[in-house]
Amino acid sequence: MTINYDRNAKIYDARHGEEIAPHIARNVMELAGLEAGGSQLDLASGTGRGCLAFARQGMTVTASDVSAEMLATLMLKASGLELSTHVIKAGDLPFEDDSFDAVSMSRALYLIADWRRVIGEAVRVVKPGGVFIHEWGSGSETDVYGRIRGRLRDLLLRAGVKQIFHPGARTETQVEAEIFARGFKSVGAVETGPGLSTTPRKFIEKIVNRECSYLWDVSDEIAASAMEKVWIYTCEEFGDLDQEIFMPENSWWRVYRLPKSRA
Ligand SMILES: C[S@@+](CC[C@H](N)C(=O)[O-])C[C@H]1O[C@@H](n2cnc3c(N)ncnc32)[C@H](O)[C@@H]1O
Structure with a gap:
């Protein structure tokens, strides 16, 4: 199953798409030794929240995604930049070995069932001594929204839903273990702080109106029953549904480097 964001292309920027700040991109480049x-190569670029900022710092960016609509929105903002787009799957890259100084990816590995293959492809196309730049961005199981999301996930599994949301990596720790197993070494991280400000009520509304992908493949009947239970859980667990929460509570752009010669 591929989670293509075509249906989100028109609303993504208003809700999540604010481009990363120039100083974050600069700091990541400095850490990575990029000029x-x-x-x-940016994988699962969406509307360019991450990769546009690197292009503005002078990187020559190849943006890619399964969603042609998300990339069309990205291109509206890319005027004057060294940037091309490709509609491709991150686990199946049409590029030669050792092609790029850097491969980047943000907020997507939890969506991709064959996420280990994606990291394998990143290793293949990055030059020896090159870097993998990754932002997990999906919070942790202890964030308030992570706990609400975890509850919904359990309920859908119990209801027998097969196409469960977030079929990819479960945690950033799991992703890092795979990155290290593929031979990358950690270089460091640039902290970006809390993400989108919201409330438990607004988060639940976003799930119900299917702005979040969580219920895209779930029948109306199962969705309604699960969301009623999620609503009760949230009231009991967190009380104030209008308290400020952040999605995620904190985030990092992490840099990993491949050795100069392949094993
Ligand atoms: C949550 S958005 C993140 C977009 C962007 N990287 C960001 O940080 O805002 C996830 C993106 O992954 C794309 N996507 C999902 N599965 C993919 C796959 N197998 N290969 C490439 N892109 C994929 C979706 O179409 C969507 O644009």
Whole structure:
């Protein structure tokens, strides 16, 4: 199953798409030893929240996604930048081995069932000594929204839903273990702080109106029954449904480097 964001292309930017700040992109590049003119493949780029900021710092960016609509929205913002787009799956890259100085990816590995293959492809197309830049961005199981989401996930599994949301990696720790197993070494991280400000009530509304992908493949009947239980759980567990919460509570752009010669 591929989770294509075509249906979100028109609303994504208003809700999640604020481009990362220039100083974050600069700090990540400095940490990674990247300079303007370097080549960067961005996987699952969406509307360019991450990769546009790197292109504005002078990177030559190849943006990619399964969603042509998300990439069309990205291109509306890419005027004057060294940036091309490709509609492709992150686990199946049409690029030669050792093609890019950097491969980047943000907020997508939890959506992709064959996420380990994606990291394998990143290793293949990055040059020896090159970097993988990753932002997990999906919070942790202890964030308030992570706990609400976890409850919904349990309920859908119990209801027998097969196409469960977030079929990919479960945690950032799991992703890092795979990255290290593929030979990358940690270089460091740039902290970006809390994400989108919201409330438990607004988060639940976003799930119910299917702005979040969680219920995209769930029947109306199962969705209604699960969301009623999620609502009760949230009231009991967190009380104030209008308290400010952040999605995620904190986030990092992490940099990993491949050795100069392949094993
Ligand atoms: C939550 S958005 C993240 C977009 C962007 N990277 C960001 O940080 O805002 C996830 C994106 O992954 C894309 N996607 C999902 N599965 C994919 C796959 N197998 N290969 C490439 N893109 C994929 C979706 O179409 C969507 O645009």
